[in-house]
Amino acid sequence: MNWLSNFVRPKIQALVRKREVPDNLWIKCPSCGQMIHHKEIKLRQFVCQHCDHHLRIGPEERFPNLFDEGDFSTIELPAVLIDPLKFRDEKRYVDRLKESQNKTAQQDAIVVAHGKLGGHGAVIAVQNFSFMGGSLGLGAAEAIITAAKLAVLQHAPLIIFAAAGGARMQEGILSLMQLPRTTIAVQLVQEAGLPYISVLTDPTTGGVTASYAMLGDVAISEPGALIGFAGPRVIENTIRERLPEGFQRAEYLLEHGMLDMVVHRHAMRETLIRVVELLGNRPPSAEVISLPQPDLEIPALTDTRQEGETGDSGSAP
Amino acid sequence: MISFLDFEKPIAELEARIHDLRQLDGEQQGGADIEEEVAQIQSKADQLLRETYGKLTPWQKVQVARHPNRPQFQDYVAGLIESFTPLAGDRAYADDKAITGGIGRFRGRSVMVIGHEKGSDTRSRLRHNFGMARPEGYRKAARLMRLADRFGLPVITLVDTQGAYPGVGAEERGQAEAIARSTETCLDIRVPLIACLVGEGGSGGAVALATGNVVIMLEHAVYAVISPEGCASILWHSAERAQDAADAMKVTAQDLAKLKVVDQVVEENVGGAHRNPASAITALGDAIAGALAEFDGRDGGYVRQHRREKFLAMGRLGVV
Ligand SMILES: [Zn+2]
Numbered sequence: 001m002n003w004l005s006n007f008v009r010p011k012i013q014a015l016v017r018k019r020e021v022p023d024n025l026w027i028k029c030p031s032c033g034q035m036i037h038h039k040e041i042k043l044r045q046f047v048c049q050h051c052d053h054h055l056r057i058g059p060e061e062r063f064p065n066l067f068d069e070g071d072f073s074t075i076e077l078p079a080v081l082i083d084p085l086k087f088r089d090e091k092r093y094v095d096r097l098k099e100s101q102n103k104t105a106q107q108d109a110i111v112v113a114h115g116k117l118g119g120h121g122a123v124i125a126v127q128n129f130s131f132m133g134g135s136l137g138l139g140a141a142e143a144i145i146t147a148a149k150l151a152v153l154q155h156a157p158l159i160i161f162a163a164a165g166g167a168r169m170q171e172g173i174l175s176l177m178q179l180p181r182t183t184i185a186v187q188l189v190q191e192a193g194l195p196y197i198s199v200l201t202d203p204t205t206g207g208v209t210a211s212y213a214m215l216g217d218v219a220i221s222e223p224g225a226l227i228g229f230a231g232p233r234v235i236e237n238t239i240r241e242r243l244p245e246g247f248q249r250a251e252y253l254l255e256h257g258m259l260d261m262v263v264h265r266h267a268m269r270e271t272l273i274r275v276v277e278l279l280g281n282r283p284p285s286a287e288v289i290s291l292p293q294p295d296l297e298i299p300a301l302t303d304t305r306q307e308g309e310t311g312d313s314g315s316a317p
Numbered sequence: 318m319i320s321f322l323d324f325e326k327p328i329a330e331l332e333a334r335i336h337d338l339r340q341l342d343g344e345q346q347g348g349a350d351i352e353e354e355v356a357q358i359q360s361k362a363d364q365l366l367r368e369t370y371g372k373l374t375p376w377q378k379v380q381v382a383r384h385p386n387r388p389q390f391q392d393y394v395a396g397l398i399e400s401f402t403p404l405a406g407d408r409a410y411a412d413d414k415a416i417t418g419g420i421g422r423f424r425g426r427s428v429m430v431i432g433h434e435k436g437s438d439t440r441s442r443l444r445h446n447f448g449m450a451r452p453e454g455y456r457k458a459a460r461l462m463r464l465a466d467r468f469g470l471p472v473i474t475l476v477d478t479q480g481a482y483p484g485v486g487a488e489e490r491g492q493a494e495a496i497a498r499s500t501e502t503c504l505d506i507r508v509p510l511i512a513c514l515v516g517e518g519g520s521g522g523a524v525a526l527a528t529g530n531v532v533i534m535l536e537h538a539v540y541a542v543i544s545p546e547g548c549a550s551i552l553w554h555s556a557e558r559a560q561d562a563a564d565a566m567k568v569t570a571q572d573l574a575k576l577k578v579v580d581q582v583v584e585e586n587v588g589g590a591h592r593n594p595a596s597a598i599t600a601l602g603d604a605i606a607g608a609l610a611e612f613d614g615r616d617g618g619y620v621r622q623h624r625r626e627k628f629l630a631m632g633r634l635g636v637v
Contacts, residue, residue, distance in 0.1 A: 081634055084576070085567050089552035138632050145629070167520075167542045169552060172566040173578050174632040176542040179521055180528045181632075183501050184625050207542070209493030210521035215501060229493035229521070230483030234547075238483045248488060256489050 029053055045265050054222045054265050056202055058104065058128035059111035062161060066124055066269050072115035077107060077146055080138040085172045093170035100131045108139025109164065112147040114154065118273030118285040121156040123147050127163045129203070134164030136208050137171040141178035141185075144212060148185035157195040157276045162213040165231075166206020179211040186215045195279040197272060200227050200250070200259070218275050219259045221250035222268075227258075319386045319591055324377050328369065331362035366588045373537065375563040375572075379545055381537040382517045386591035388598055390417060390434040390475050393515065396598035397605075398423055398430055404461060406453075410490060413454030415446045415482070416526075418461045423473065424606050429465035431458050431526060432475030435516070448517075449482035452495035455525050459495075459502040466506040469617075471609055474512045474526040479544060481522030496525045503528035504624060507617025511608045513601060514538045514570075514579070515590075530624045531608040532578065534570040535597065536585040540578070541568040578631060581608070 025038040031053035041048070045065050046055040064070035087093040101107065109131040114123045125147040127134045134140075144160065151158040167175040189196045198216025200209070202225035209229050221227060228248035236243060246252045250262045263271045277284060321329040335358050342351045373381065381387070394401050401421035405412040418431035433450065436442035458474075465472045481492055503510055503526070512529030518540030527540075534540065541548075541563075548562035549555060573579040583597075583604045590597035612620055 079634060081632060084632065085565065087565050089561075089565065090554075169543055169548050169566065171542075171632075173540060173542060173568070173573055173576060176520065176524055176540075177578055177628065177631045179497075179524050180500055180504060180628045183497065183504055184629060187501070187504065187625075207521050210496040210525075211500065212497075214491075214494040214497045227493075228488050229481065229496065230488065235483045235485065235488065239485065243485065247485065256491070258491050258494060 027055075030055065047265050052223070052264075054202065054224060056129050056163065058130055059106070059113070059126035062126045063111075063113050063115075063124065065265075066159075066272070067113070067115035067117060067122075068119065069116075072113040072124075075112040075114065075146060075150060077112065077139070077143050080108075080142050081174075083170070084138075084174055085170070087170040087172065089170075096132060096170070104128055104131050106131055108143065109134045109136070110140040110143035110147075112143050112150070114150060114156065117157075117159075117269075118277060120276070120280075120282065120285075121154050122159060122272075122276065123151040123154065123156050124159045124161070126161040127208075129163040129165075132168065133166075134162075134208070135166060135168035135175070136164055136178050136182070136211075137168030137175045138178065140164075140168075141181050144182045145185045148188045151189050151194055151196075152192045155192070155194065157197065157280070158189045159197045159199065159272060159276075160212060160216075161199045161201055162204045162208055163201045164204060164206070164208040166208060176207065179207050182212040183215065186212050190217065195276055197275060199268070199272075201225050203227070205229065205231055214258075217279070218261075220268075220271065220275075221253065221259050221262050222265055223250060223262055225250040227253050320384075322377070322380050322384065324369065324380070328362055328365050331358050331365065334358055335362070363587075370537075370588055374560075375539070375567075375569050376545065376560040378537050378569050379517075379539050379559075379563055381589050381591075382539045384589065384591045385437070386594075387516055388590055388594040389437055389516075390432040390477065391437075392594055393432070393475055393598055393601065394421070394430060396595065397602045398428070401430070404464075405457070407456035407460060409453070409456060411451075411453045413446075413451050413457060414444055415448050415450035415478070416454035416458050418458065420465075420470065423609075424602070426609075427468075427470050429461055429470045429472045430475070431461050431472065432515075433478040433526070435477060446482060448478045449480060450478065450522060451482050451484070451487040452490045452492050455481075455492075455495035455499040458526055459499045462499075462502045462506050462510075466508050469508055471508050471612070472506065472510045472529075473605055474510065474529065476512060476514045476518050476523050476527045476540075477516035478519050478522050479517055480519035481525075493521075496521045499525035500528050504628070505621070507621050509609060509612040509615075509620050510624065511605050513605065514540050515601065519544055528624070528628065530612065530620060530627065531580050533581045533583060533601070533604050533608060534573060534579045535583050535590060535601065536570055537589050538570055539563075539568040540570075540573055541566050576632075 026035045027038055027041050028035055029048040032051035034050045046057045063072050083094050110125050110127045112125045195217050198213050198219050200213050200221045204213050204227045226248055253259045254262050335355055338351050338355050398421035403419035417434045433448040434445045435448035436445040510529040512527040512532045514534040545559040545563040546556045549558035570582045574582050583600050586593040586596040
């Protein structure tokens with residue numbers, strides 16, 4: 001088990017290092033505009049109770065709601081080349097990278113964790129759209145390759161929550177090469193006879209859809225997620241027409257045969273457990289362990305409210 | 318008559334003068350004087366051409382790669398493949414003419430050839446959708462690769478596309494999935510896949526055919542994750558900055574060889590493949606033959622593993 005000791009030094013929940021959240025933080029639903037207290041929306045896994053909009057969330061918000069008892073370990077990822085092209089647009093790429101690292105406390109766009117899901121081991125990778133638009137480059141691809149190897153090693157299913165604008169342009173051709181590289185990662189898992197479940201979340205577009213995100217044995221999405229290869233604006237500019245209602249949304253893809261199911265975030269954990277159990281021909285887990293409930297004390301909405309939105313800070317396609 | 322690019326203007330002017338002098342010569346029988354002048358200008362034009370093409374900027378290479386007279390899929394097939402037998406259709410929806418393919422004989426052995434076809438005049442460009450494929454094109458490519466795999470035929474791909482077609486129908490029918498499956502098939506087959514970037518290699522639409530054991534690139538071809546215009550409009554907020562994007566993204570064959578994304582760069586004749594297609598086509602043929610020879614006598618497992626390890630190593634610390 002050299003590989004495990006060399007590469008997978010678990011940092012127990014280093015990710016969930018508590019960040020100070022002011023008690024009067026209110027979050028505005030980007031869909032209906034209602035103000036929701038941060039504790040309340042967190043309890044609801046960032047699904048708006050007014051309009052059911054699924055807000056964009058990252059690993060920090062997802063992992064505790066997926067693994068049994070909210071218990072998991074994140075994996076230390078191998079180092080990768082940083083800024084191999086010395087890329088600079090209006091800003092230096094290394095500066096953009098640092099900004100995202102500081103903002104998210106992540107090394108790159110994807111965080112990998114393992115733990116129990118319905119009583120059995122599972123490896124879950126979550127892509128964070130807040131990290132340079134979730135873009136796929138050397139770092140994110142290495143995360144996926146590592147996750148795949150860990151799944152094979154632990155004989156566990158691999159679940160990837162995709163969220164990205166596409167490939168990381170600042171890594172030029174090397175970002176494009178991550179399409180075949182992540183495809184190999186998927187092959188490693190599938191060749192080992194293990195399930196690979198792809199969960200496409202809002203938004204998943206560009207090169208990410210043209211590789212691992214669309215290669216799931218089972219493909220799931222969250223309601224309303226934007227999913228497509230070409231971005232809607234690119235298509236509109238090409239065909240010079242307005243796009244049909246709901247175009248490239250999860251429900252539209254389901255209708256067109258591109259997904260197996262669209263699953264509400266509150267049912268995601270149970271759905272994943274069931275799919276993995278059935279594919280693995282396992283008996284249903286004796287007890288579906290519920291998730292810990294955070295305390296909920298919501299102060300009154302005052303005029304000193306702060307607005308904040310999770311997610312969107314995309315720069316790459 | 319070839320069309321000149323903007324940066325070739327000084328060369329075009331010299332060529333025009335030669336043309337005029339020749340005409341004058343024809344009318345007036347000017348004799349030795351004119352002959353001498355023509356020879357002088359010609360040698361000046363040749364030198365200028367050599368100099369210009371010896372130090373093309375990335376953006377100039379993008380223009381050369383897109384040159385309308387640059388050889389296309391059908392030219393390579395005509396020059397390199399005997400008994401070419403086109404095969405059509407994805408067996409699900411349509412035959413996408415932006416990607417063509419078929420079986421034929423390359424220097425004595427049966428091969429599968431698959432590539433983007435851009436077309437060479439307005440009519441054929443429309444017919445081939447300017448080399449921008451829809452899902453059916455990638456599904457056809459994957460089908461042909463599987464067929465080649467079944468019969469042990471090496472696959473040669475010729476990549477020349479701005480990218481996959483961004484349209485409503487293409488999205489509805491699973492453009493992303495089709496590209497992903499085509500790349501997956503490239504990685505899965507147990508026959509050698511020699512990928513040749515002959516013009517523009519744009520994004521996932523290119524990598525879907527370019528995930529090869531050996532990746533060969535013509536000297537003035539380009540290959541990038543997004544078009545320079547697209548990159549500029551996102552990162553510089555203006556498509557006008559495409560030159561800067563082309564510089565920053567490292568799109569040339571020479572840069573990509575340094576990054577070890579491309580295994581071999583094939584020299585083009587002076588002034589680019591569009592000035593002497595036959596010589597570029599032969600040079601590419603020689604490179605393909607050499608690449609194929611590396612896999613002679615190798616079993617399928619080796620071939621597949623070779624491709625996988627090559628891509629897994631790409632961009633890793635200590636490799637670039
Ligand atoms: Zn709402």
